[in-house]
Amino acid sequence: MSNILRNLPSVSQLLESPQLKKMVENINHGVVAEGVRTFLDDLRTQVVDAAGEVPIPTPTEMADRIADWLSNEERPYLRRVINGTGIVLHTGLGRAPLAAEALAAVNENSKSYASVEINLMTGERGQRVKAVERLICELTGAEAAVVTNNNAAATMLTLSAMAAGKEVIVSRGQLIEIGGSYRLPDVMECSGAKLKEVGTTNKTHLADYENAIDPELTGALLKVHPSNFEVIGFTKTISTKELSKLAAKHDLPLIDDIGSGALLDYAQFGLRNEPVASESIRDGADLILFSGDKLIGGPQCGIIAGKKKYVDRILKNPLMRAMRVGKMTLSALHATLSLYRDQEKAKQSIPLLRMLSMPAENLKLRAEKLASLLSAVPCVGSCEAIQEEAMLGGGSLPAQKIPTWCVSITPAGSVDALSAKLRSGTPAVMGRVQQGKLLLDTRTISPAEDLELVKVFETLEA
Structure with missing residues (x-):
């Protein structure tokens, strides 16, 4: 065990890796160095507490893990979201733009x-x-x-x-x-x-x-x-x-x-x-x-x-x-x-009023075009435009529905996995899962976001 701990790379050695050098430039030397120390301390604790042998990553693998962890930690909690939920005044998404x-x-x-x-x-x-x-x-x-x-x-x-x-x-x-x-x-x-x-x-x-x-x-x-x-x-x-x-x-x-x-x-x-x-x-x-x-x-x-x-x-x-x-x-x-x-x-x-004023026929045309574009993306199994109902939300008019059109996506893999990937994208995308499919509602998606939405899907792996 002592040999294992003695052979761990130092903080300064890891900071010299290309991945972490780039992070130092983008974030701050002190923040990245503290992240490296935390990672090494946790790894030492795992080795000491383990009953058996603990696989030790290579210095390159360590640098990759630290870089990924710090990237997630440094992402702002408050980030822009494309709202495909069909809830116009979504309280969790800050209500109306x-x-x-x-x-x-x-x-x-x-x-x-x-x-x-x-x-x-x-x-x-x-x-x-x-x-x-x-x-x-x-x-x-x-x-x-x-x-x-x-x-x-x-x-x-x-x-x-x-x-x-x-x-x-x-x-x-x-x-x-x-x-x-x-x-x-x-x-x-x-x-x-x-x-x-x-x-x-x-x-x-x-x-x-x-x-x-x-x-x-x-x-x-x-x-x-x-x-x-x-x-x-x-x-x-x-x-x-x-x-x-x-x-x-x-x-x-x-x-x-x-x-x-x-x-x-x-x-x-x-x-x-x-x-x-x-x-x-x-x-x-x-x-x-x-x-x-x-x-x-x-x-x-x-x-x-x-x-x-x-x-x-x-x-x-x-x-x-x-x-x-x-x-x-x-x-x-x-x-x-x-x-x-x-x-x-x-x-x-006013975006709220513009969304509510949008004719259903316009939404249908946009949903059909989006369905056509998204059908060619590897992570999408199949895709179609469907008629649905949106809600005002924000604690307003809970029993009343608004006619809308959605893009209904059957993923190539798990619908939950696809939803999670979309939430972690840039910008994040949120829809609603319904009967094993992901629905993206065009009433709450700005027309200016349509092509951006397609680009987010194109960055995802199947």
Whole structure:
């Protein structure tokens, strides 16, 4: 054993190998040297702990293994992915891509300094929300607005500012849980507000809210859109308009958490029952809460819009600073919202809306062309274009499907092995496995990515 350990190459010897010399140039001498030491230490431990003889790789084999290991270790966790899953707002893949205008705005305001909290007209300190407030108010009809880092933050901040230490009345059927174990009752407890449930899971009446109101204890009424589930059949819910009249009667704020948020009617894409922000304001909500990165197609953020007197209270809340956004989010959001001033332009420029607007016939032609090109790739056994259904995703409209066309691939080998190879490619590719085949959905693949997708397949071994 001592001879084996004595004959192992030194760190400096391995660093002289061509493979690791190249890695030193691409990464860093210290990082590669530490990787070599770790590899040799592990190998020594294996030799000492082994009951029998341990096969020792040659110095060249060691260098190859170390180079492969370091290459994988140094790859960024966050990498670009071609989304062939058919889930338009795929939470695991960062939801919707940003518009070119949003990317340009982020680049412009991030490569140098930016007027985040300086009023360039007066030279005095200003509020960062001013960067987007005017546009939010213009598009929703609200008096004022503020932006947080996501809609969960918007909910907690609003409840803390409006009803800390008081009761918030909400229908039992709207006590939602969404991804990542986000539960509304837990958020409410963290905000300092006290939950008061009314009604039943499937039916809540206006009288349930009215009977629960206590002049001394009630802080607000809360309405929550159940974005990620549906209750059908024998049901009853109260409209925003009805609740707003009740809230006004008792001088209470009505908070309407519309969840995914929308600035235009999604019925034009064949999707129904998603609340539009401007309609909620028009129906009398005092504050509306919604996401900026779901149905709006902008950066991840939460938007609070409504009456100025309530937004001012939120701005003064101590949690506001902890939940505010930076210049990159504000830049991307402003550019995205600007596109909504012309809805036709928005549908052409915002990737989310462009995907939803794409005619099925166009998707069919692309799927057929991709199937033809991929059929010639060695790792593909057979390939065909098939009609399928996509989903909006992101916790929005879970029961509604979107017509689409997919490339259905029967691999030359294992479908799981092919999926794993595609995930580790550059760029990574993700599809969905269905009945032993790999489906790549053209609705969520940009037309500009079609030939790039083929090139990724061509780099794979059969």
